[in-house]
Amino acid sequence: MSATGLISKSLSRVRAMVAEAAGRNREPSVRTLERIRQQLRECAEGRGGEVSTRQRAARLADTYLSLDDGGRLAFLRIIALEFGPDPAKVASAHKAYQAAIGTDRQWDSEAALRAAMRSQRLRILTQFNAIPQGVKFLVDLRADLLRFLADEPLLKPLDRELEARLAAWFDVGFLELARITWNSPAALLEKLVQYEAVHEIRSWRDLKNRLDSDRRCYAFFHPRMPLEPLIFVEVALVEELADNVQKLLDENAPVADPARASAAIFYSISNTQAGLRGVSFGNFLLKRVVEDLQRDYPRLHTFATLSPIPGLVGWMRRHPEQLAEAFTPNDWKRLAALGIEGPDAPALRALLSAPREAMADTQLQRALREPLLRVAAYYLLNAARDGKPVDPVARFHLGNGARVERLNWLADTADKGHEQSWGMMVNYLYDPDRIEANLESFASEGRVDASASVRRLARR
Amino acid sequence: MSATGLISKSLSRVRAMVAEAAGRNREPSVRTLERIRQQLRECAEGRGGEVSTRQRAARLADTYLSLDDGGRLAFLRIIALEFGPDPAKVASAHKAYQAAIGTDRQWDSEAALRAAMRSQRLRILTQFNAIPQGVKFLVDLRADLLRFLADEPLLKPLDRELEARLAAWFDVGFLELARITWNSPAALLEKLVQYEAVHEIRSWRDLKNRLDSDRRCYAFFHPRMPLEPLIFVEVALVEELADNVQKLLDENAPVADPARASAAIFYSISNTQAGLRGVSFGNFLLKRVVEDLQRDYPRLHTFATLSPIPGLVGWMRRHPEQLAEAFTPNDWKRLAALGIEGPDAPALRALLSAPREAMADTQLQRALREPLLRVAAYYLLNAARDGKPVDPVARFHLGNGARVERLNWLADTADKGHEQSWGMMVNYLYDPDRIEANLESFASEGRVDASASVRRLARR
Amino acid sequence: MSATGLISKSLSRVRAMVAEAAGRNREPSVRTLERIRQQLRECAEGRGGEVSTRQRAARLADTYLSLDDGGRLAFLRIIALEFGPDPAKVASAHKAYQAAIGTDRQWDSEAALRAAMRSQRLRILTQFNAIPQGVKFLVDLRADLLRFLADEPLLKPLDRELEARLAAWFDVGFLELARITWNSPAALLEKLVQYEAVHEIRSWRDLKNRLDSDRRCYAFFHPRMPLEPLIFVEVALVEELADNVQKLLDENAPVADPARASAAIFYSISNTQAGLRGVSFGNFLLKRVVEDLQRDYPRLHTFATLSPIPGLVGWMRRHPEQLAEAFTPNDWKRLAALGIEGPDAPALRALLSAPREAMADTQLQRALREPLLRVAAYYLLNAARDGKPVDPVARFHLGNGARVERLNWLADTADKGHEQSWGMMVNYLYDPDRIEANLESFASEGRVDASASVRRLARR
């Protein structure tokens, strides 16, 4: 049985997919809309005590879950558009505020303006916190919201308010770091299988291997979402900087002695909750994990990732000139010997669409090694958007204070690895002594730290 | 050893008291102020990663704790006045917002106005969450803030922002209800001794008696403040509605069989965190406790308090005419027989200042019984401010959906009982079937539910 | 991946099997024997403190684990034969004891005789308790001992002493009943897969199905063998007495509502520790499980098994005359119509060796139904050895106070079911009101309780 087969997609999601296929994600009927509007109004008024609140919240949650995507969109639009602040009240509070600047009343009027801005949207949403699983419900609701946002910018203020509240609730101070082991509940381990975003967990045996004595797995949890990891990282304790992910994932490899390991390799980091986009805790996770590992294994001195370069091939397609520049006359000479004429031969472009085949040819693979490593180094160090690296994984690790340490050829020979980056992977190094300085200079000046060898490769 | 002797007042508090006595709570030196301002600025900028944040927050917390009240006030004023929103930016965001009403840009501009209102005050304060005990630190800081507020209204916007954030963090959905028993950690039980606000816990033996098998004690906890109850309630399981608190607290009374109890008496409810004023969870607590008791003891059918009437004597002093009105000619006749001429004799007023002595005289006590019960009933049902009962305990229970069930004569014969309410106490009844309706009509119309007998007493 | 593939057989076990295949399970060399003897002597002397004891025990355990079966047998023989009581000392203690009968010295001399009987064998073995996993080590060592016992009756006194000590340690008073759920540690669930003895767990999905909300799984644990169930039972909560095990195990069957269930079916009970043979706790387990279920689901009123009849076909082969007697002339008539002449036709015997094929023929299957049910009923109620049922499962449940409630035709259509009992299964009913009486009359008189219908079938 495949491990992913274990995971029953939530019923509502399946329903939504079926509905979409059937073209049924349409605006709900006027009657349904009126019922939703009525329920939302009752929630916004917030009459009665806790019992009433919880009953209303539970009914509202049931309503929401019973809707298809069309209904949910309508539901969220009503909240966003009809329960916002009253512009007239905001205007008069603002006028009073500005008039009071510099006087004794400035402070009261600031509070009054803030009160006028306070919308009923959040009041409605936070009521869900009273029901069991209410936090998870809200996180999932925001995942829906984010899906709809592209087509419905009107939902933006609702999204901003919800994000701010979730950020307050998921403040790192409230999160609990926990190790996940083979002694963890099966219901939790099943979630790892489901959420692993980097290297698919193929079976329970694969999973057990990733939790063996030469491995570590850590996750952040929220006290109100037990058994639901928010982010998790898988670590291998090895003797030297890892250069191949298939070796790390090999279930038949002998188990190493962690007490003799000198390097901790973070080979998979997965955010699990789409609804928490913008609420960051990855930085904090790695820092805490490094501390924990240092305490348990004083011999460890290298903390690094073995990371994919997910955007490389796509970027290359959009920037073929960069590819061309990476090939020296010498490279072309070697390629010519293999029957590929250059520069800028159509044959080169063909490689883009058949990376696995290209790498299967040993001679071709060797000829491509140097120019492609150069391309990858250039990409990681220079391809930027809004002053930050284009590559999402690079953006994450460099933003956390890591440096680009080493590029690895033939490091991920699975299909996905070939398709994303011609099988290349990169080690980001977390040097405890440099993290803070890197983080600072990356944040303020966008400066990317890299080893001399990577820097050399990136140079033309 | 007295149990309260156990409790070491926090050092800083003691220091503050000593300082105050010595007249040293003055504005700190210019140099100190500059240092504080500098630290606050660094926190507001929020440079670097988690390590830097935590180090800065820890330093700032140390600075704060080392200050006396004068220094703390200055510290909080700097945050309130110098890290608020920029009125100019608010003005321009507001202008754009109003201009966009009704257009597509309305939603973006709402978010932008909200962003302009976001101050750096909260950013500074929430950084404390990153340090161990950071939540408790913030709750205690707000307790300071509330103490200063009366004399420094300029702190109000800071207080409002902090209250809003604490309300988000202490949302009832995040709180954990837990039973406290003699098997609870001593460090936690010590807190009960320290925080009990209604009937002082005199010794560990007194405490053990309150946790015996015919008692229950429940508290709410926050996941980040372990061993620190937020609010707790002490319950006695008895055979009928209790009418005397000394009987309930008698350590030598035989232990009753809880399985035969028909009434659960909430005889002490204490809020413990001054810094959480305005963040309410008392309502929720009683509801959850009633559920828990009903499940464990299906024979229970009465849920009621035995509560003090803390404001009665004070209110009477301010409203002597109410006292006079409660005495009928018949009452005066009985008093005259005891040598007290009326109406409105100065002798009556004298009773106010010596309640214990008055009650010690059996004949006098009997003569006072009816008129004083009438006064108390009138007070509870009619003495209001802003449409809510003047008495804080009445306000709490009536706001939670209880009703005034019965007045009890000679119910608390401790000094405090005499001084607050001539020894009278009141039972507020929590009838599961009426709580929600009461709560609703009290909130919307200020209607107070009361039993027929109390209603009759209150009538003139 | 098959779930059983998960389970790595213990290395030493594998080694033993390999060695056996290679004919290498021979007596170890004289030098090895001398080393073992020397280590055992040191343990028996028990010099020094805890550190020395633990070190010696750990070394001795390593020695034992490194031996193949031949070596282990020699090891155990040395303990059994060379560390027993000294017959001469026993004789003189016995003489003194008998002489003292009726005098004051009787009681001292009884203690002295007991001391003389105390052997060093147990002293050696209990030292293993000092090492981590020592209890499990001893349980596994006894499993070896039991394997060797058939060929080496000399080991008997050692086995008896070890059994007595394990019985003291595994007294039901020390065991903990725990529910196993999908939230249990994966390392524990893996053990269920490994130990399930009745209906193989085919995959993690099969396992998850057996732990779903309409199922319960309970096990006994010993405080010193965490994550190691001693015995476990799988229960299905259903609407009526179950008659087919494949239905119960069907992963695609809809999940039932346990609150509406009226019957709890114990469909699999597995003892896990071969080394605890003779130490019984099955009776206690079922009793405790029934209590737990009654508390959680007051609507449950039927507690019964759906059990295999493992010895039926084998017994029938040994007693062909019983088979013949079960067929009436009418049965033969129906069989004759299908081409099988009787009575006692060789064709009937052929059925014994091809049950699956026989059952696949619908007409034949129907013709066999009545006579085979009669055979099974007779077998369960009458086939006895030493006054107890021959069938081990019957012996277990009847010894626990159950009664034979119903026979089920075509109840287990897996190969094993056909081969053991032509696919028939039996419900043993645990009627809380009759358990004790049944248990008593079974223990004292061997009386088997059975329903009227089964009793009728068993009659000729």
Next chain:
Amino acid sequence: MSATGLISKSLSRVRAMVAEAAGRNREPSVRTLERIRQQLRECAEGRGGEVSTRQRAARLADTYLSLDDGGRLAFLRIIALEFGPDPAKVASAHKAYQAAIGTDRQWDSEAALRAAMRSQRLRILTQFNAIPQGVKFLVDLRADLLRFLADEPLLKPLDRELEARLAAWFDVGFLELARITWNSPAALLEKLVQYEAVHEIRSWRDLKNRLDSDRRCYAFFHPRMPLEPLIFVEVALVEELADNVQKLLDENAPVADPARASAAIFYSISNTQAGLRGVSFGNFLLKRVVEDLQRDYPRLHTFATLSPIPGLVGWMRRHPEQLAEAFTPNDWKRLAALGIEGPDAPALRALLSAPREAMADTQLQRALREPLLRVAAYYLLNAARDGKPVDPVARFHLGNGARVERLNWLADTADKGHEQSWGMMVNYLYDPDRIEANLESFASEGRVDASASVRRLARR
């Protein structure tokens, strides 16, 4: 309130004391005896299943607890005398055993003899394990048994059998070491107050001081006796070998920084269960505590006790000649200057009965210092019975591998200290490198390890 006041003596104990005072601890009536005998017989027969067993055991336990000492003694005598082995069966099994020596039947007949020796006494007693608190019940029953034993040697075989079973159940392998802190359950801490045998815990504040951050407290627990420490040790982390116990117990002393401590002083070790006499785990406890402390505080290098010398003054009274020998002519000269003539003056003897007064006189105290330290050193190193030190504390620590490190003058100035040992105390040193060797040579040759200075003092 005094902390010991907290502890309600068990009702039955109180009843027993009252009964004794009233001379009512007599043999129970014939009718009562018959009822007891009947119940014991039913238990010995062990009919029925677990339910019956538990019901019978619970009834029997109730019977036992309801009896006064006279009744309990009769109860235990019936078990001891009427449920022992049958001498005739023992004789015939023994005959068969001796006849079988050297033959194949030796091993079967050994098991048969062992079975014949097995009495019903243990069967009766172990049934109590099935009831809640059954283990504690048995431990307390043995405490009764031990009290009766002096006057009733007939109970000896019962005591031996029970001791053997308790030793199996309380094997150190089953015990759990746990730290006790101010966060431990109050119900557990109350037990410390109750059981502390060396330096009385005077109040909860005294207790809290003993659990402060520069202290450690460890205990062994049995899984079936939660909240009931079996033995516990109190440790102070200090900068040098402690020489005064009042300093250690001073609640007002400043709290030291444990990270800077170099010595761990075990200043109180209490066995709590009288009924576990002869079942030893003290040795194991100290070893485990040393390991735990070494791991947490690598700077610690001295592990020692500060122990009383409870037997010194009593021994001296019985051996006045030893006292005389310790005084040199010089000592007598100094005493003479204080008005005490010697040698062997009656005045010296008078000191024995008024140690506190003698020590209060500074000059006298100084004059006595050297001779009394000499006496104490001689006592600890030489006063022996059966080859082991007379002093019970010395026997315990030397048996555990400690050495006599230093004698301390004016080390315990409480009344008990003066009365036991003229206020002297001793440090026993646990040197991890020498423990095993000391233990061995003490056990085999009775050799006592002592520092050079103590050895010098003991020399005459």
